Structure formats: C-alpha cells, structure tokens
Amino acid sequence: MAKRTRSTPQQLKFSEPPLRGFVIHLAVFLVVIVALAAVNLIRNPAHPWFLWVLFAWGIALAAHDLLLLIKFRPKREIPVRPSTSDKA
Secondary structure, three states, X not given: OOOOOOOOOOOOOOOOHHHHHHXXXXXXXXXXXXXXXXXXXXXXXXXXXXXXHHHHHHHHHHHHHHHHHHHOOOOOOOOOOOOHHHOO
C-alpha cells in the first residue's frame, strides 16, 4: 500500500493579489458600514435601513472569503490502492 504524504499548506502573503484584494474589500466594507450606520442612526434611528446593506454586503464578503479558502486550500494526495484483479 502506498504511503500517505502530506503536502505543505499553500500560504498566502499579503503582497499577493488574492489576499490583498480580500483585505481591501474587508476594509472598505467596514468603513462604509460604519459611515452608513452613523448617518442612519443620526438622521432616522427608528428605521435601521443600514442593516440591509450590512447583510447583503456581508454575504458577498463571506462568498469572497469562501472562494479564497476553496481556491487556496492545501492539496491532498489521494493514495492509490493496488487493484485486486492484478493478482494471477
């Protein structure tokens, strides 16, 4: 039976475009949500409409993160089992 080998996980560095894009997306999300919440709570605190933006954009941000996790997850090698039909 073949040995299982473990590959080293692929690490993303901040200088790489995929991670940098996500961090920029997260920073813009935080700044805009805080600004919208401030405007909403000062002008019309009875109707918190900024929550719709928070939930919708939060789903998009989670999808962006999930895409990065799937795309850059460590690769596993699948062990190859010898077939039983090769025996004479």
